[in-house]
Amino acid sequence: MSSNNNKKWFSLNIGRKEKTSSGSCSCGKSSGGCGGSSNAHHMTNEAFTEAAINASIGEERTKDGFEQVFDVKMDRRSAFKKLTASLLIGAGAVSTSCSVISGDESKEKAQIDWEEQFKGNYKLMTDKEKEATVDRLVRSYQLRTGKNISMSSKNAEEDVLFGYAFNISKCQGYMDCVNACVEENNQDRNSQMQYIRIHEMKDGKGFNFNEADDNYYHEVPAQGHFYMGTQCFHCDNPPCVEVCPVQATWREDDGLVVVDYDWCVGCRYCMAACPYDGRRFNWSKPEVPESEINHNQHYLGNRMRKKGVMEKCTFCVQRSRAGKNPACVEACPTGARIFGNLLDPDSTIRWVLENKKVFRLKEDLGTEPKFWYFMD
Amino acid sequence: MKRLKVFGSLVKDSLDTITHGSKKYHLWMALLTFVMLAGMYCYSIQLEHGLSVTGMTDRVSWGLYISNFTFLVGVAAAAVMLVMPTYVLKDIDFKQAVLIGEGLAVAALIMCLAFVIADMGGPSVLWHMIPGIGVFNFPNSMLTWDVLVLNGYLFLNITIPFYILFRHYQGKEAKRSVYIPGAILSVFWAVAIHLVTAFLYQGLQARPFWNNALLGPRFLASAFAAGPALIILVLAIIRNFTEFKIQDKTIKKIAMVVTVAAQINLIMLISELFKEFYAPTHHSESAYYLFFGLDGKDALLPWIWTAIPLNVLATVLLTFHKLRNNFKVLFFCCFILFVAIWIEKGFGLIVPGFIPGPYGKIAEYMPTGIEIGVTLGIWALGAFVFTILAKTAIGIELGKLKYKKK
Numbered sequence: 001m002s003s004n005n006n007k008k009w010f011s012l013n014i015g016r017k018e019k020t021s022s023g024s025c026s027c028g029k030s031s032g033g034c035g036g037s038s039n040a041h042h043m044t045n046e047a048f049t050e051a052a053i054n055a056s057i058g059e060e061r062t063k064d065g066f067e068q069v070f071d072v073k074m075d076r077r078s079a080f081k082k083l084t085a086s087l088l089i090g091a092g093a094v095s096t097s098c099s100v101i102s103g104d105e106s107k108e109k110a111q112i113d114w115e116e117q118f119k120g121n122y123k124l125m126t127d128k129e130k131e132a133t134v135d136r137l138v139r140s141y142q143l144r145t146g147k148n149i150s151m152s153s154k155n156a157e158e159d160v161l162f163g164y165a166f167n168i169s170k171c172q173g174y175m176d177c178v179n180a181c182v183e184e185n186n187q188d189r190n191s192q193m194q195y196i197r198i199h200e201m202k203d204g205k206g207f208n209f210n211e212a213d214d215n216y217y218h219e220v221p222a223q224g225h226f227y228m229g230t231q232c233f234h235c236d237n238p239p240c241v242e243v244c245p246v247q248a249t250w251r252e253d254d255g256l257v258v259v260d261y262d263w264c265v266g267c268r269y270c271m272a273a274c275p276y277d278g279r280r281f282n283w284s285k286p287e288v289p290e291s292e293i294n295h296n297q298h299y300l301g302n303r304m305r306k307k308g309v310m311e312k313c314t315f316c317v318q319r320s321r322a323g324k325n326p327a328c329v330e331a332c333p334t335g336a337r338i339f340g341n342l343l344d345p346d347s348t349i350r351w352v353l354e355n356k357k358v359f360r361l362k363e364d365l366g367t368e369p370k371f372w373y374f375m376d
Numbered sequence: 377m378k379r380l381k382v383f384g385s386l387v388k389d390s391l392d393t394i395t396h397g398s399k400k401y402h403l404w405m406a407l408l409t410f411v412m413l414a415g416m417y418c419y420s421i422q423l424e425h426g427l428s429v430t431g432m433t434d435r436v437s438w439g440l441y442i443s444n445f446t447f448l449v450g451v452a453a454a455a456v457m458l459v460m461p462t463y464v465l466k467d468i469d470f471k472q473a474v475l476i477g478e479g480l481a482v483a484a485l486i487m488c489l490a491f492v493i494a495d496m497g498g499p500s501v502l503w504h505m506i507p508g509i510g511v512f513n514f515p516n517s518m519l520t521w522d523v524l525v526l527n528g529y530l531f532l533n534i535t536i537p538f539y540i541l542f543r544h545y546q547g548k549e550a551k552r553s554v555y556i557p558g559a560i561l562s563v564f565w566a567v568a569i570h571l572v573t574a575f576l577y578q579g580l581q582a583r584p585f586w587n588n589a590l591l592g593p594r595f596l597a598s599a600f601a602a603g604p605a606l607i608i609l610v611l612a613i614i615r616n617f618t619e620f621k622i623q624d625k626t627i628k629k630i631a632m633v634v635t636v637a638a639q640i641n642l643i644m645l646i647s648e649l650f651k652e653f654y655a656p657t658h659h660s661e662s663a664y665y666l667f668f669g670l671d672g673k674d675a676l677l678p679w680i681w682t683a684i685p686l687n688v689l690a691t692v693l694l695t696f697h698k699l700r701n702n703f704k705v706l707f708f709c710c711f712i713l714f715v716a717i718w719i720e721k722g723f724g725l726i727v728p729g730f731i732p733g734p735y736g737k738i739a740e741y742m743p744t745g746i747e748i749g750v751t752l753g754i755w756a757l758g759a760f761v762f763t764i765l766a767k768t769a770i771g772i773e774l775g776k777l778k779y780k781k782k
């Protein structure tokens with residue numbers, strides 16, 4: 001307990017403050033662009049803009065469009081990439097940023113698009129590069145919509161391994177978790193994408209998924225039924241990660257299985273490999289009404305996606321790494337959902353695992369999901 | 377320097393051959409161009425609106441594109457059935473067929489790559505998949521293996537015939553020591569591309585329908601039936617429309633290959649059906665859906681029940697020497713076998729893998745018009761590429777295309 005006092009576990013001590021100033025936070029230079037850190041809200045818009053620009057392009061600001069594009073500092077890898085670039089989207093970006101007529105803002109936009117198109121895989125970025133790309137995205141959003149968001153690139157913390165438990169006897173099928181998840185994670189409203197599915201099952205038939213209904217529209221709880229939720233189970237041995245040809249999806253140190261939306265090429269191989277129906281694909285351009293956008297974002301979590309990329313439940317990385325419960329846990333009116341740090345012996349999830357009869361789905365596949373079911 | 381000059385003249389000459397031909401040839405090429413343009417139009421719509429214009433959904437996330445891709449890998453691999461006897465065993469009969477076969481392999485591979493690209497959600501970031509610039513998940517992901525073997529095979533199939541034709545173009549014999557190693561390598565490579573493609577599906581524990589040990593071998597057997605069947609049909613057309621002499625003996629030998637492969641394929645099919653239906657477990661549900669429908673959902677029934685009788689009929693007919701040696705019957709058999717295997721390896725394999733879903737949900741898949749348009753466009757592209765390659769190759773082999781021939 002003593003050394004564990006300094007641990008990141010939530011639910012029991014949500015209000016801990018020190019964490020927000022952790023070194024891995026995206027806004028090391030007090031730019032305030034960091035998600036989760038509350039000082040962002042104390043800055044004026046101008047100051048924020050200034051800081052964001054500085055952080056994203058810095059000295060590049062004073063250069064003209066041509067220099068911006070051809071004179072940016074490049075490392076070995078990006079140099080090659082940018083050469084390939086001119087054949088592709090590059091052409092468009094160059095012409096915009098070279099144009100004499102176009103204003104500063106469109107030049108900056110073009111510059112950001114350019115760097116975003118040819119940036120590397122988030123998994124392999126240094127903390128500095130992570131900051132840079134997050135700042136670029138924040139700035140880009142601001143240039144396009146005039147609104148501010150905060151985006152975090154907070155890394156996994158040590159001695160944290162997230163786990164989840166689901167109480168079958170408590171769930172009544174209200175779907176509050178689903179709605180909270182959609183709102184929290186900025187999911188596409190057009191296609192009604194939902195990470196969580198609630199399966200309505202008949203009493204006395206065991207877990208018969210074949211006869212379960214995961215798309216019901218009637219009053220709940222329905223007589224003679226029980227409810228069971230599924231989502232991404234954040235496997236310890238995730239087949240979805242194995243198969244991705246470009247390492248656009250991986251397991252973080254705290255057990256979260258995440259997707260780099262900008263790196264994913266949209267082959268949907270991971271979707272075919274997931275035995276738990278845990279992944280969702282953006283078949284068309286995802287749309288969220290501006291007023292409903294959750295502005296508190298994480299690069300690996302609920303930031304805005306584009307069409308043709310894979311996404312999934314991240315245990316609300318933007319919340320869980322900030323020491324809060326995922327939105328579904330918070331929204332559940334019956335308390336059927338338990339979330340916590342498996343490495344913390346005092347956490348509720350540990351208590352559930354130790355004192356309840358728990359089971360997991362499709363254990364025979366050896367994917368080791370970190371998602372347990374139990375009954376009271 | 378001299379080589380470059382020869383190459384330049386070869387390009388010029390072949391351009392010349394390609395652009396000249398009979399009226400029928402021009403009509404054929406015009407038709408292909410039209411279909412390709414229509415396909416490109418459909419693809420531009422897909423680029424604009426994303427894959428939502430296809431019939432695919434979160435529940436059935438691969439469809440017509442990947443089906444065709446899988447089938448065509450098999451066709452490409454089949455060229456090896458001709459390469460081996462000709463180059464390595466010095467079987468003279470196959471000599472002419474082999475150039476056609478390799479041309480077919482090149483066209484099929486180009487179609488494969490086109491289908492993969494058409495299936496991608498983010499074609500603009502495809503460079504992530506290029507080794508060196510992107511981040512490659514090797515050796516874990518079977519898809520990266522597939523990228524490597526397919527491109528390697530494409531390279532082999534372009535360079536070997538090119539070397540031979542290049543020599544013949546100059547009126548020289550091709551050196552065996554140069555192309556034999558390549559030919560031997562391509563034999564193993566062909567098996568590899570198809571096995572790796574099978575492993576792409578076979579390795580997914582989440583999809584019991586694919587997760588079975590027979591998948592790889594069955595892929596090979598069906599490929600070695602469908603590919604050479606297509607080659608026979610193409611040879612028949614070439615015999616009809618050009619002066620290129622293809623002997624009956626050659627066709628009969630390829631027919632033998634088709635027959636044996638089709639028989640093995642049928643045996644494996646029976647073994648698979650036996651396993652699924654004699655003692656059904658819940659793993660058999662996909663097969664059940666495919667053959668009989670589940671819960672009143674039966675979109676694949678007409679397909680598979682067309683494929684199976686065609687497959688059986690063709691195999692039975694081919695088994696009898698009398699019938700097989702009758703070219704009319706042979707061509708008919710090859711055609712229906714080709715269609716049957718296209719259905720089986722495409723619709724009959726990819727789609728039921730997703731049905732029922734991981735939690736038993738049955739969501740059906742039907743390709744949309746746009747998807748079909750893109751698919752036809754890519755097939756037309758393949759036919760176009762093949763026609764060009766074949767026309768040049770035939771020209772060189774007939775001695776019409778010759779260096780410094782005025």
Ligand code: SF4
Nearest residue numbers: 232233235240274278
């Ligand atoms: S549940 Fe599916 S998506 Fe989630 S980690 Fe496991 S295999 Fe991957």
Ligand code: SF4
Nearest residue numbers: 244264265267268270
């Ligand atoms: S869809 Fe994206 S995350 Fe999934 S396997 Fe393909 S590239 Fe990887």
